[in-house]
Amino acid sequence: MSADVSATPPAGVASRRAADVTTRLLGTSRRRVVLILALVAVAIFFSVANDDQFQIVNVTMIYAIAVLGLNVLSGYAGQISLGIAFFMGIGAYTATWLGGTPPTSPRAPVGLGLPFWIWLPAAGIVAALLGALIGPTALRLKGFYLGIVSLALVVIGVQIFKNAAFLTGGNSGRGMLPPAFGDTPINQQNDLFGIALSAGQQFFLVIAPILALAALFVANVMRTRAGRAFQAVRDHEVGAAIMGVNLFEAKMGAFILSSFLAGISGALFASYNVHVDPNTWDLTLSIAFVAAIIIGGIASVWGSLLGAIFVFALPKVLDVYSLVPATGIAGLPSGDVNTVIYGLLIIVFLLFEPAGFVGLIRRGRLLALRMSERNRKGGEPTPAAAGADPGGDAEIERTRLTAGSDA
Amino acid sequence: MAFFFQIFLAGIAAGCIYALVALGFTIIFKSSGVINFAQGELLLLGAYLVSAGVSQWHLNFFLALFIAIAITVAIAVAFERFALRRMIGRPAFSVLMLTIGLDTLLLTAVIAIWPDVLYAPAAPYSTTAGFDVGGVHITINDIWTIIVTGILCAALYAFFRYTRYGLAMRAAALDQEAALAVGINVGLVNTFSWAIAAAIATIGGFFLAAHLSGVNPGLGVIALVAFPAIILGGIDSVLGAVVGGLIIGIVQQLTAGYENTALIHLFGQSFTLTDKLGPSFDAIAPYLVMLVVLLIRPYGLFGKRKVERI
DSSP states (O other): OTTOOOSOOOSSHHHHHHHHHHHSTTOSHHHHHHHHHHHHHHHHHHHHOOHHHHHHHHHHHHHHHHHHHHIIIIIISOOOOOOHHHHHHHHHHHHHHHHSOOOSSTTSOOOOOOOHHHHHHHHHHHHHHHHHHHHHHHTTSOTHHHHHHHHHHHHHHHHHHHHOHHHHOGGGOEEOOOOEETTEETTSOEEETTEEEOHHHHHHHHHHHHHHHHHHHHHHHTTSHHHHHHHHHHHOHHHHHHTTOOHHHHHHHHHHHHHHHHHHHHHHHHHHHTEEOGGGSSHHHHHHHHHHHHHHOTTOHHHHHHHHIIIIIHHHHHHHTTSSOTTOBTTBOHHHHHHHHHHHHHHHHHHHOTTHHHHHHHHHHHHHHHHHHHHHHOSOOOHHHHHHOTTSOHHHHHHHHHHTOOO | OHHHHHHHHHHHHHHHHHHHHHHHHHHHHHHHOOOOTTHHHHHHHHHHHHHHHHHTSOOOHHHHHHHHHHHHHHHHHHHHHHTGGGGTTSOHHHHHHHHHHHHHHHHHHHHHHSTTOOOOOOOSSOSSOEEEETTEEEEHHHHHHHHHHHHHHHHHHHHHHHSHHHHHHHHHHHOHHHHHHTTOOHHHHHHHHHHHHHHHHHHHHHHHHHHTTSOOTTHHHHHTTHHHHHHHHOTTOHHHHHHHHHHHHHHHHHHHHHTTTOOEEETTEEEOHHHHHOSOGGGTHHHHHHHHHHHHOTTTTTOOOOOOOO
């Protein structure tokens, strides 16, 4: 939600100062406190969590990177895409090509065995380059046309991945190496600087900073000229063009950034699972990502993270802690129970809260603010009076600006 | 040559099924501007209901078909009335995602209700019987597919051309505001278009199941091939949906028929499509056709060309 400050601050020195404070990432003391609390929570989790919990958190963080990517393209720039699975696949196979085991038999898929810090950025870059290559064709098309083309991309992609056996290992997939510090791969217990770290902890140390960087990057890009151009294109193409936004450049920018993040996510996914199956990158995966941005919150960084938790972590949590009986509910296996839940959530959120989970939180905060306002003044304050108070709390100002924004 | 006619016929039969699904897409799109991603799963549900009606509940085929149509139509109408109607004025993106939500729900419902059960296709005739004409094997199923599609297209044509409701739907498709101004209930038109699309999808689902000699949860994905069909034909053209469906069906079957055997001579080498592109290339051939169409003629063969300056 911190990335939603798209509306121009109203005139007036006081409110301009308030807007300045809130557009900065850590502008208010409240945010600093929240950040510190969050870091403490992460540190506690890191030291006490078991392997199952790390498994859930690590995989969710990997997916969250791609959810961020889709949110850039669909949420901020408003371009309908079902193609995210394809770009994740591209990232995964770039990673396996550069970082996979060098082949020992002539039929084994290629791999150069290069270190982590080469294949990870390369995966993002190759996916982004492919995005740049496909973009000009795809982005000529508007709305659902782009949706259908991206669907074709995924279908064709799965076919390619299944058949390019020299790289992908064909139908049964291929292996991939985990990142390694020196000679020791991180999917086993290691001593780092005298501290024994489990595989889950080490992966967490690799993935969490990447996710944090990606989130910070997206949040910041959306405050720049480029990010505001994305949102202008989404809200009104003609209006954006009149204000001097280059529509093609803006859409391409969003498309490339989105592909880059998807590529990084795909590479981490391959490496974390030490195996890549070509059938992973199908339409179902893309739809899960779409569900994630709708449920979490469209055009919101926090929404992306919440969406990833909802769609990718919650099912695992239910599984691991057997909250859904292993036999399922009403004859549904537990995996399908999750599908029903997110299918329903897509519909319910679209109908009743288009801003997603983040929108719910925003509403809750607005309600709390009004209640406290009412208690203080004893009167019946209108929403406008609560929000337009120029000298008031910066948080009120920001909430007013974003609470009404649809999409 | 007999081989060519054989797969050409298979292509027409497959094309008829795609045309039925494509018609559903087009009718909904024309009346309300919504692309219905759930069309494939409506077809899936319809196919399961028909098969289950005959094999599980031991109903007469036509009764089973009637019940299947009634249920899918009820679902489609309820979705249009209670979900889509609330989305008027919202971005196309949200509307499209809403249909994806329905798609997910229907697919899971089918898996939940009929787990691991493979029903034989139900039909009032034998789906495997056939006869030979000049070396070409023609199955009864192919003939019925073609005949029924032809009848449905003619009926739809007559409906849109001569009936009060058909004309109202065309008017609403042309200009919603003008249609409202002359007293057409546009909401009812939208509901009606969803009902027609669901009914056609069920019939298409029955034929697809009969064609593949069984129902399975993958039918909905096969029906997605109707997307290339509508893009090829022009997304707002009913005639285009039929022609597009037929062309896509024929292209797909020809690719399937020749990819393993036909030798291509290129750069002094001889190879088949399968050698170079791997097996089941036919599954993606329709999508490649679609990409080419989108590049050179995005409004399709029969679509209305939109002039946009941005």
